[in-house]
Amino acid sequence: MSLPQRKKYSGRTRRLLLAFDIGTTFSGISYSILDPGNVPEILPVTRFPSQEQIGGDSKIPTVIYYNSAGNPCAIGAETLKEGIEEDAEQNGWTQAKWFKLHLRPRPSGQLNSPNTDPGIPPLPPHKTVVHVFKDYMHYLHRCAREYISETHGDRLWSAVKDDIMYVLTHPNGWGGPQQTQMRAAATLAGFVANGEEAQSRITFVTEGEASLHFCLTNGLSLSADKKSGVMIVDAGGGTIDVTAYRKRKNSSFEEIAIPECHFQGAAYVTMRAKEYFTDLLSNTRFSQDIETLERRFDRNTKHVFRKDSEPHHIQFASHRERDSALNIRGGRLTLSGVVVAKMFEPSITCIVDAVRAQKAASHFSIKSLFLVGGFSASTWLFDRVREKVEALGITVSRPDTFVNKAVSNGAVSFVLDHVVTTRVSRLTYGLYCDTPFRSEDPEHQKRANRTFRDQFDGKRMLKGKYQIILPKGIIKNIRIRETVEFKEAFTQKSTDKKSLKTISAAILVYTGKKSNPTWASDDPGSYSIACRIEADTSAVTLVKRKSTVTSQTYYRMDYEVVLLFGLTELVAQIAWSDDSGNETRSPAKVVYAT
Structure with a gap:
């Protein structure tokens, strides 16, 4: 379609x-x-x-x-x-x-x-x-x-x-x-x-998403079957990006598996070639020619390689230079096709393994795959990938216009046509919080040493709970539409009103193997700060109260952090109820450590 x-x-x-x-x-x-x-x-x-x-x-x-x-x-x-x-x-x-x-x-x-x-x-x-x-x-x-x-x-x-x-x-x-x-x-x-x-x-x-738009704007025959999906493999200079989509009833598209990104693009074939040249020539009189060989392999040999049964010759020195032990004659280094094929093999294996993973993770059958990107111009790569992937029951095609930059055209289409409206979460997002201690809960009992008394109302609280805002992947049929909001309620208390004029909340990602992470202490090395949400809360209504512990006056601020994960960038807002009970919102800043 x-x-x-x-x-x-x-x-x-x-x-x-x-x-x-x-x-x-x-x-x-x-x-x-x-x-x-x-x-x-x-x-x-x-x-x-x-x-x-x-x-x-x-x-x-x-x-x-x-x-x-x-x-x-x-x-x-x-x-x-x-x-x-x-x-x-x-x-x-x-x-x-x-x-x-x-x-x-x-x-x-x-x-x-x-x-x-x-x-x-x-x-x-x-x-x-x-x-x-x-x-x-x-x-x-x-x-x-x-x-x-x-x-x-x-x-x-x-x-x-x-x-x-x-x-x-x-x-x-x-x-x-x-x-x-x-x-x-x-x-x-x-x-x-x-x-x-x-x-x-x-x-x-x-x-990956730009490549889908490119394929659609060029009229490629993507499956119109609502029960099956299509896979886009963008094989570029640095990365292999693999994304699977399904067309929905309203002609929009949704991701049907977590997109993958692997560092096995065309540049890595050149890196492996340089390793080979270095191992072969580093202790010879030709050691200074390694960069020349790398450059000529990158510009020519890599692109014309088609058969592992044919040798390839790289001219790099004077025609008088020869060393039969190194396969150098007439200033040319001869590489067997088998050696060149080994330089491609990790990238080919990476693509095929990623396709298998996407196929297994998708909730819909995948019948077709489009290989785009500059690396897809390699006949050897395309033929080997097609041979292995079609054995999985997936047809493999390559657009005629692959020599041009499909991604930049697709990026314009992304803004103009915007067909992808539902995405899959790549990570589990959440935050640390304190939770009321429940003595009857075995999980709470095991962590009784992490409890404390709230200084304002005297309640017994338990530290270290990980509150999931958004789970990774498609769990319980959760798909992230661009308009779907994820909210989490917060309460801040302080005896100083000025300290409540701004807030900063850390959003953490979980990268461990648990399907439902709940306590930070169970898997401490698997949590990291994804970003911080910062906002001006000076307009949020404060409730004045007296502490049951110290009898001091304190202020309580109730608000919600609103997150939209379904866009190409995370968007955050702060929401609260005004004096009339109406919801009020203001934008929040998303700050990343770089």
């Missing part, structure tokens, strides 16, 4: 929607000009500085060269110039590539450890990942401005430049901390003037 006919833009003024897909290895830009009364179109940026002669290519390298002063001197398509490597070596430039992987979430239990991986190139000296993202975003923004101005006229850009809507993509496994850093980078890059505008004009979508 394809999307229903897109509606006319109902806004009163012309606006521009810009989508940036910053991939690990390649990036793309798509946009839509929103004219009142017209049906919006999705258009890619297909011309970039230093790439004008190619035409029609909507992807550019996610690479930056920095000079010794820390300033960018070649970015994106500019890094494809002939002789750029020689210029970089001569001038002492530092290359930043695959820098997106430095933003990835840390594994559970390693939240305070450095986010490093031996195979990922380090960031340039004195640069944080936000700084590098800022420089690359600034370049993309300039490319978009120049292309749109040249294609549609300077007057259009001048009319919309102060009210552009932005959508940024990220892998399935990323969340609030990564969104916070990307939003900060976009603000530094000049997308918006300040943090308030960044919150309202910059939105996010996962690469």
Whole structure:
């Protein structure tokens, strides 16, 4: 099926929607000009500085060269110039590539450890990942401005430049901390003037969801059977994003399993190739050629590999160079097809295992799979994945337009068409709280040493209860619609009225194996702070009371934290009853540690 006919833009003024897909290895830009009364179109940026002669290519390298002063001197398509490597070596430039992987979430239990991986190139000296993202975003923004101005006229850009809507993509496994850093980078890059505008004009979508929209906008034949689902596998430069969906009666889509994200994209094939070259040549006279071999494998061998029965030759040195023990003749290193296939194997296995997991976790049968993303262009990868996945009873297809950046087009469609309205919780969310001690409850009896007397009303309370707000996955048929609210009541007490003018509540995620975690002390290493909810509560009604313990006057504040998990970002509000008993609300700030 394809999307229903897109509606006319109902806004009163012309606006521009810009989508940036910053991939690990390649990036793309798509946009839509929103004219009142017209049906919006999705258009890619297909011309970039230093790439004008190619035409029609909507992807550019996610690479930056920095000079010794820390300033960018070649970015994106500019890094494809002939002789750029020689210029970089001569001038002492530092290359930043695959820098997106430095933003990835840390594994559970390693939240305070450095986010490093031996195979990922380090960031340039004195640069944080936000700084590098800022420089690359600034370049993309300039490319978009120049292309749109040249294609549609300077007057259009001048009319919309102060009210552009932005959508940024990220892998399935990323969340609030990564969104916070990307939003900060976009603000530094000049997308918006300040943090308030960044919150309202910059939105996010996962690469999996953007890929679904891309497939639908291109009229791909997704199953229209309400009882079955479709799987989207976005095989990119850094990550493999796997998401399963089902079409609902109203033509919207819902996730039917927890989306997966694995770090086994095309860059990891190159990492394994470099490991092979290093093991082979590190103690030989060819050790200085390892980077050249890596670069030529990445740009050529990896893309043309089709059969494990055919050898591949990589020219890297003078034609006079030879060493039969190392399979080097005429300055060429010969790799057997079997060796190259082993470099791909972990990524292929990862995709197939993720498909099996999604199939098993889904509450609906999955009959079809669409493989998109730059890595899907590999014939070897596609053929091996199709062979193994179709043995599971799932047909595998690949869009004809996979060479372009499907995700940036899908990101624009996400805003315009917005077909996914129900999602599955990726984590269990909750909070620590005190609960009244019940002496007849065996679970309370076991924890009697953690009780205390409330200083205001003298009640015996028990510490350390984990109150679940939202369970992980589809439990008891819970699916998160964008309009569904999750509420938790709070009570704050204090003898000082001023201390109740603001609140800060920690939202914790549980990453352990229990299906119904209840007590923090049972699995202490499995809880971590996802974010903090901060709000101005100065308008909340206070109730004046006298302590039954100390006879002091104290103030009680009753309110609810309202959370919306069904959107692409967590949204929080504070709710309370005013003097007339009517519910009043105010927005709350979601703060992530980065």
